[in-house]
Amino acid sequence: MIKSVLPVVGLLSLSTAARAQFYYKDLVSNKQLMEEMARLKDQQIRTVSIKSFEDDGSPSEGFFCEKRINRNYSTVEMLSKSNVNAPSVFTSSFDKKGLLLETIDSSEISTNRTNYAYDDQGRIRSIRSVIRSSDDDFNNEISEEHLYQYNEKGIPVKMLRIKNNSDTAVILFSTDEKNNVSIEKNGKTGETYYYYYDTRNRLTDVVKQNAFTLKMLPDYVFEYNITGQIVQMTTTEEGGSYYYIWKYTYDNGLRIREKCFSKEKRLMGTIEYEYK
Helix, strand or coil: CCCCCCCCCCCCCCCCCCCCCHHHHHHHHHHHHHHHHHHHHHCCCCEEEEEEEECCCCECCCCEEEEEECCCCCEEEEEEECCCCCCEEEEEEECCCCCEEEEEEEECCEEEEEEEEECCCCCEEEEEEEEEEECCCCEEEEEEEEEEEECCCCCEEEEEEEECCCEEEEEEEEECCCCCEEEEEECCCCCEEEEEECCCCCEEEEEEECCCCCCEEEEEEEEECCCCCEEEEEEECCCCCCEEEEEEEEECCEEEEEEEECCCCCEEEEEEEEEC
């Protein structure tokens, strides 16, 4: 099966991923998700069926994934299962303005609940995630909160990352001459990310500086079509030794196909979307 299905179909947690990139995963991805929801609402889409195919074109055995949207477009429920991953339900809730309020990712052994709060200008003020897991021997809970601060231009300048209500780190943001966030630095660890943009101020690269070699290694590289939609995304594995290339196809503004290629340009698999 395709190596990483979850990021493709929108199940990637925006605030608790292993790698930081808080600006990208908290703010940029949040905006993209709400824009996608608005397109579905505009076209009165209520069901999205997602199909997975292997490198030889055969359907991925045991794979099922479907999004179901309620009548007023305030709730999206995604059901998924495969021979690799246990069944799970991912629920997203939106307000009347289309702002994402909550996501709940639940499976048999864990639940990840994330709540979003906004200021009066629609900017994310806080994101709080709580992961609860259990088995026969113990229960475990991990929490993380992100508190954002903005300058008079509405650009994020600081974020407080609070883990388990006690461990706090300050994340600082710097901008380029066009007021795009260009540097993200963890004041506690020194971990630094750099953001690069094209002439239309679209994010093209998310790059991390290796703490030991000081080399700049890309985590994400994006390419766009003339309408501003992402047509290719390159993602690098932790450590930068390997990467995957995702190519996207659209129809009527909606993504209908994704193909994943290895570093050697070998097709790994395909994801297809059907809208109703």
